[in-house]
Each structure stands twice: as structure tokens, then as C-alpha cells.
């Protein structure tokens with residue numbers, strides 16, 4: 849079995865400018881569904897690459913946009929969210945965030961009909 853260290857590739861400063869910074873604009877020039885070669889492979893690649901990639905790329909954006917558009921989010925006491933990474937086979941946050949949310953006033957009508 850071959851395990852590729854994607855974390856190392858995706859955090860390599862020789863490949864990415866300031867790899868640990870949140871810079872979504874670095875992907876702006878990529879068209880819909882286009883890849884960044886072998887520099888970014890969240891869905892694997894080749895024959896065993898993820899067949900759900902196109903669906904996932906649409907659903908993740910749609911779900912995130914819906915959550916932002918429909919609800920107002922805040923942390924308790926307005927503390928900053930700790931984005932420290934927990935290193936393991938999968939990358940997750942080291943500390944869970946506690947947030948509270950309420951329906952956005954302009955969305956109340958639509959949400960109450962779901």
C-alpha cells in the first residue's frame with residue numbers, strides 16, 4: 849500500500865506561497881472543477897480517485913453558503929475560535945468550538961416553511 853503525505857505537499861512553502869495562511873483567493877484563477885495539478889489532492893487522484901468529487905465540490909460550497917446566509921453565528925463571550933490543528937490520519941481541529949446561532953431575521957419566513 850502506498851500512503852502519500854498530502855499534508856506535507858499541501859503545506860510545502862516551495863509549492864505554496866504562505867501555505868498556512870487562509871488565502872482562498874489563491875484558487876481564484878482555477879475554473880470550475882479544475883485541479884491544481886498534483887499540488888492539491890483532497891479527493892485523491894487517478895483510477896481510485898474520489899468519484900464523488902464533483903458532487904462534493906458543489907455540496908460543500910452550497911451547504912456552507914446556506915449556513916452563513918440563513919443563520920447568525922457567534923461564539924460564547926465572543927472569544928476567538930482556536931484553529932489549532934490536531935495531527936492524525938485525518939486533519940481535524942484540536943479543540944471543539946462552541947458556538948450559538950439564530951435564524952437570520954430575513955430568512956425566518958423561508959426557514960419556517962421547511
Ligand code: HEM
Nearest residue numbers: 890891892893894895896897898899900901903904905908
Ligand atoms: C468533501 C467531500 C469528500 C472528500 C474530501 C472525499 C475524499 C476522498 C478521498 C481522498 C478518496 C480516496 C481517493 C484515493 O484513494 O486516491 C475518496 C474515495 C471515494 N469517495 Fe470520496 N470524498 C468526498 C465525498 C464523496 C462523495 C459525496 C461521494 C459519493 C457520493 C464519495 C465517494 C467515494 C468513493 C466511492 C470512493 C472510493 C473510490 C475507489 O476506491 O475507487 N466521496 N474520497
